[in-house]
Structure formats: C-alpha cells, structure tokens
Amino acid sequence: xxxxxxxxxxxxxxxxxxxxxxxxxxxxxxxxxxxxxxxxxxxxxxxxxxxxxxxxxxxxxxxxxxxxxxxxxxxxxxxxxxxxxxxxxxxxxxxxxxxxxxxxxxxxxxxxxxxxxxxxxxxxxxxxxxxxxxxxxxxxxxxxxxxxxxxxxxxxxxxxxxxxxxxxxxxxxxxxxxxxxxxxxxxxxxxxxxxxxxxxxx
Numbered sequence: 001x002x003x004x005x006x007x008x009x010x011x012x013x014x015x016x017x018x019x020x021x022x023x024x025x026x027x028x029x030x031x032x033x034x035x036x037x038x039x040x041x042x043x044x045x046x047x048x049x050x051x052x053x054x055x056x057x058x059x060x061x062x063x064x065x066x067x068x069x070x071x072x073x074x075x076x077x078x079x080x081x082x083x084x085x086x087x088x089x090x091x092x093x094x095x096x097x098x099x100x101x102x103x104x105x106x107x108x109x110x111x112x113x114x115x116x117x118x119x120x121x122x123x124x125x126x127x128x129x130x131x132x133x134x135x136x137x138x139x140x141x142x143x144x145x146x147x148x149x150x151x152x153x154x155x156x157x158x159x160x161x162x163x164x165x166x167x168x169x170x171x172x173x174x175x176x177x178x179x180x181x182x183x184x185x186x187x188x189x190x191x192x193x194x195x196x197x198x199x200x201x202x
Contacts, residue, residue, distance in 0.1 A: 056188035063181055071174035078166035085159045093152050100148075103141055107134045 110133065114126035 052192045053189065055193050056185055059193055060181060060185045060188065064178065067174060067177045067181065071170055074170035074173070075167055078163055078170060081166070082159050082163035085162075086156065089152065089155045089159065093148070096148050100141065100145060103137070107137055107141075110134060 110130040111127060114123055114130060117123040117126050
C-alpha cells in the first residue's frame with residue numbers, strides 16, 4: 001500500500017504549495033479540525049482494495065486541491081481589499097496632515113512677522129494682537145487634530161475587523177469543505193466510488 005501511503009501524505013500537504021505565506025497560519029488552524037479524518041483516511045486506505053484506493057484518490061485529490069486553491073484566493077482577496085483600504089485611508093490622513101501643517105505655518109508666520117518691527121512697543125503690540133487672533137485658531141486646530149486622530153484610529157480598526165471577518169469566513173469554508181470531502185473519501189474506501197462518479201472519472 002505504498003501508493004496509498006504516498007497519496008495520504010500528499011493529501012495532508014495539499015495547499016501548502018499553492019498558498020502564499022500569509023495563508024499558512026490560518027490554514028494550519030483550519031487543518032486542526034481535519035486531522036482525525038486524515039488519520040481515519042490513512043487507516044481505511046491501508047485496508048481498502050488497491051484498485052478502489054486508486055480510484056478514490058484519483059477522484060478526490062483534484063477536489064481537495066481545488067478547495068485549497070479557492071481558500072488561498074479568498075484569503076488573499078481579503079488581504080488585498082484590506083491593504084487597499086488602508087492605503088486609501090492613509091492617503092486621506094496625509095492630505096489632512098498637510099492641511100494642519102499649513103494652518104500652523106500661517107499661525108507661526110503671523111507671530112514671526114512681528115520680528116521685523118524695530119520699535120519694541122510695536123513689537124510687543126504686534127505679538128499681543130497676533131496671539132489674541134490666533135487663540136481661536138489654535139483651539140480649533142486642537143479640536144480638529146483630536147477628531148482626526150480618533151477618526152483615523154477608528155477607520156484602521158474597522159478595516160482590521162472587516163479583514164478578520166473575511167479571513168475567518170474563508171477559513172471556515174475551507175475547513176467545512178475539506179472535512180466533508182475527507183468523509184466522502186473515507187466512504188469511498190469502504191464502498192467505492194458511486195457509479196456516476198466512476199463514469200465521470202473515466
């Protein structure tokens with residue numbers, strides 16, 4: 001039963017080569033629920049008729065490969081969408097930052113313009129007037145900066161939460177489909193492929 005053993009181990013590592021590094025951790029978590037079925041497949045594969053075993057593997061291995069490929073694509077799509085959303089939010093934040101820099105530059109310019117006054121009295125009066133005019137601007141700037149920070153933090157967290165929901169859903173689908181396919185594989189070792197499947201495979 002060396003063929004069966006090789007195929008069993010191949011099943012255990014299906015998807016490792018088609019999935020990128022970013023999917024390896026969630027895939028490992030999803031696979032934990034399937035290990036018992038894999039062990040059962042191993043035992044049944046040893047006891048099954050070699051012809052039946054070969055037919056079962058030939059039928060179900062492409063299915064398992066496709067499930068693994070679909071999981072990788074779905075997971076990467078979750079990551080891609082989250083990455084793009086983060087980039088968009090970062091660009092918006094950078095534009096807001098430029099606005100804050102321009103506003104603070106204007107406030108500073110109003111004060112530094114007083115430096116050109118050679119008369120001390122004019123200098124002090126200029127500072128007093130500029131500082132008084134800038135009080136409201138500084139208060140508004142403080143409030144706007146605080147709101148911008150809260151909005152950015154909330155936006156980033158929302159993107160992270162959405163990505164997590166998406167990857168969890170892909171992982172659940174992968175685990176459910178793989179488990180169901182292993183159950184069908186185990187049944188195949190006992191009963192052989194259904195007639196319709198045998199015809200379709202030929």
